[in-house]
Amino acid sequence: MDFQGEDLVIAGKWILGVGSLIDAIGQTQQSLSGSDLGKDLIAKGNGIEAFGNSLQAIGRTKLLTPKRELSTIYTILGAWLQATGNTTNAVGIDIELSGSEEEGTLVDTLGSGIQGLGAAFEAVGASLLEESDFRNLTILGGGFIALGSFLGSIGNIYVLNDKNVIGEQILLVGSWFQVLGSFLLIHAVTIEFESKPPLKNENGYYPYSYHSGYSDLLV
Template sequence: MMTHGDDLLISGAWLLGIGSLTAAIGQTQQTLTGTELGKDLVLKGNGIEALGNSLQAIGRTKMLDSENESSETYFIFGAWLEAAGNTTNAVGVNMQLNGSEVEGEKTDALGSGIQGLGAAFGAFGAFLTEDSLSRSLEIKGNSLIAAGSFFESIGNIFILNEKRQLGEQILLLGSWAQVFGAFILIDAFYLEVENEHPSEGKSEPSNQYSYPKHYL
């Protein structure tokens, strides 16, 4: 039976997946059109991701115990960093939509860097856990999110240096890398919950009714 912490962890993972997909669709529109079209989706996506990261951090905190304290600390710290990074991204994109293009790009670049660092902490936390399929998926998922976030930070830096076309392409690559990473994490968290709460031993079903034995 899942605990409240498990519910928060999986809910957060789904929000992260939905948010990253929303942001990636927005970034795709922006890159392909060379306009601001889709930037509102990027803003909304980052906000959803920040909420997902926060739920993950709270869920991990509720699941914390002495046996997994070391690795869980990295997960929790990393998730809060990701939430802060995505919030900073949302602020940066909002600034761009309101006319503060340069300052918004700088803020967005900073947010992506913070998010990438948080995901890197998550990957390291997964590395410290016992070997399992969920561990492998968490390392891959967090690593993809970290790489995608750093790509987004680099893309914004290129845009700030007046290399917009290349910067937009790097942003597009980074946004979709995060989508793949987020959906890998959804699988990882489901597996992790199953491993922590295996179903009760499935013995052969006993007869629902007992019948008296008859002897001739």
């Protein structure tokens, strides 16, 4: 099955949302218990987020026009950076679970920084678009993910300096900021594609369910 670009972007956003929620639940367990409880969920959540980011990057690349708009290029770059960051986070947590806690936390800190940079690129890409609800929600969603990710790096730095209580609190807040940002982006992409006139596929049908009835409006 040849997935269309819009399908991949939408699926990627939903997968990102699920992954960020799993990550936040794991972080909540870890922060409240003061132990490694929840780290496995954090690792799984980051892996799921990385997969979602990758789908978005591939989908946006499929939607890239010959004009190669700068906003789309920023968005694609941002998605790949977030995928890299989330993958690095997952690796860092796995290293922590294997017993090398300091080394794993350092890797996790780097991953959060890369993810935050990627989310910032996505927000900057959206800022280059014309004023719209989609644009504003994407800037806001990307901003929350970037802030949450950078808070993740800061929280880890506190943990590395043996300030575990405040570090875990910062990590907890950052993880839920990312959940909020992810679900704002889901809403944004829904608005984006619903507002676009659909293109027929090779069989002459409109491929997206949310365009059902669109052809009738054109008659």
